[in-house]
Amino acid sequence: MFDALSEKLQQTLSDVRGRGTLTEDDVNKAMREIRLALLEADVNFKVVKGFTSTVKERCLGSDVLGQLNPGQQVVKIVDEELTALMGGASAGLTFSPRPPTVVLMAGLQGSGKTTATAKLARHLREQHGSSVAVAACDVYRPAAVDQLVKVGAQAGAEVYEQGTDKDPVDIARWALDKAKMDGKDVLIVDTSGRLHVDERLMQELKDIRAAVKPTAILLVVDAMTGQDAVNVAEQFAEAVAFDGVVMSKLDGDARGGAALSVKAVTGKPILFASTGEKLDQFERFHPDRMAQRILGMGDVLSLIEKAEQQFDEDQAKDLERKLRRDEFTLEDFLNQLKQIRRMGPLTSILGMIPGFAGQQMKGLKVDERELDRIQAIILSMTPEERRRPEIIKGSRRLRIARGSGTNVQQVNQLIKQFAQMRKVMKQLGKGKMPDMAALMRQAR
Known part of the structure; x- marks a missing residue:
């Protein structure tokens, strides 16, 4: 997400960061970019x-030019x-002190509203333990009811x-009456x-609001x-005062105009963002974390949260025990691989890691099909193998190889790489630093 904007901002700030001193002309040039x-x-x-006016004023008015590391500032x-710009502190959904909390979803046709409704329902059930009805x-839309049922x-x-x-x-x-009874x-x-x-x-929406009195x-x-999304939000704000925004299809947004403008234009925060087609690819929107992603600083907190949602504490302890005893198997490797993939696309995960995020990701190609091949190879083995x-x-x-639709060379490569990985894990389990140079030579 925001790939084009992120690349240009990072390049501009990289030029600024690399300078030992900054002049007012340097700041003006950076602001133009x-x-x-x-x-x-x-x-x-x-x-x-x-x-840009605020950033420039702060850069020129806080002794940035005279500091030792002005670029970092x-x-x-x-x-x-x-x-x-995106709202400051992350905002959450307000819950009614007397259940049920009623959430009214609105938007243009084709905005992804019905899917967002299901994603929000899943999020509230998984993250808050809520009993949810929709x-x-x-x-009016053909098959809309059938879609929501599914x-x-x-x-x-x-x-x-x-x-x-x-x-x-x-x-x-x-x-609403049924939700109260249930x-x-x-x-x-x-x-x-x-x-x-x-x-x-629009009058119908107002009538629904009057009937259910949404939280x-x-x-x-x-x-x-x-920008069209922002215009729609501004016009809806005038007709029906909404409390927050759900940003759908954020994963496909290479520019970022909507996410960066909607709070400033409407005064309403982005509460949630849809980051993929699957129902679990939906998360609270954190302005500070998104800013760090855009600037290539990574997003460690979101990465930790995703990992915590996928990894069971007992499984983690069992895995640690196996690593220490050198009992890590291809079955364990397959389970870990599945859990990591449930966190989302690998490119997105790597983008949350400082050092991989930003310019370091440029040109890096992560072939998800290679992971499919690895899974297919392991699944074609017997439990004993x-x-x-x-x-x-x-x-x-x-x-x-025949069972997985691959070839013997690819099977050999996986077995060899797994053997090298076990050596590294064994040495780490004993508190030793592995000889990476030797391992790299053996893996070739």
Whole structure:
């Protein structure tokens, strides 16, 4: 996400960071480059003007030019102002003291609202332990109710629906009564996509709001539509006061205009971001972490949170015991690989690691298909072969290659690399530093 903007900002700040001293002309040049990068990213013009003006004022007014490391100070200022631009401190969803908490979802048709509804339901169930129901009030789009029934079930939420023949306001009112009777913690109301200029549908949204009295109204906007998304948010804010934004399709947004503009234009924070097609690729939006990602500083906190969600503490202790006893097998390796892949695309994971993030990632290609081949090879082995890869000889390797759709050379390479990895782990388990140079020579 934000690839184009991130690359240009990092290049500009890299030039500034590398200077031992800075002049006012250096700052002006950097601000011109930052302004151009933000405009090309489809950030609102007024937002760009205000942002660069504030950054420049801070750079020239806080003795940055006279400091020993002025470039580092400029980077720090840009980081802080990017964070402030996207909302400062991360905002969360407000819960009602008397359940159910009612969340009303609104947005344009095609913004990803129904999918975002299911993702939010899953997030609240997984992260907060909430009992969640969703109300199917999109009665105009073909198959919208069927879609919500499907993805709602996948999210572990109960779907309240009455088909497409009833009035959406009546469905919402009925769903709220049912959620109270069922003891649900949260009711998410999925409404039809609508244009702000459609008076009839906007009035319907207001009527639904009056019927269910939502704790929060969330506007779903498509990040890939850039400045148009911000315009929609601004116009919705005038018609129906919403509380926060769900940014959908953020993973496909190479520019970043919507995410960087919406808070400044509407005054409403981004609460959640959809970062992929799968239901679990949905997370709280943290302005400070996003600013660090854009500037190539990594995002260690998000990486830790993702790891904690996937790795079981007992499994981790069992793995540590196996490493110390040199009992780590291909079965264990396969399990670890699956857990890592559940955290998201490897490119995204590496982008959260300082040292891999930013310019260091440029040109780095992570072939996810290679991981598919590794999994296929291991899955084509017998349980005994996974525990004792040393028994895998000629005929076994041929059988494994055929079963996995690979060749014997690829099977040989995996077994060899796994053997080298076990040597490293064994030495680390004994508190020794492995001879990496020797291992590299053996692995060739």
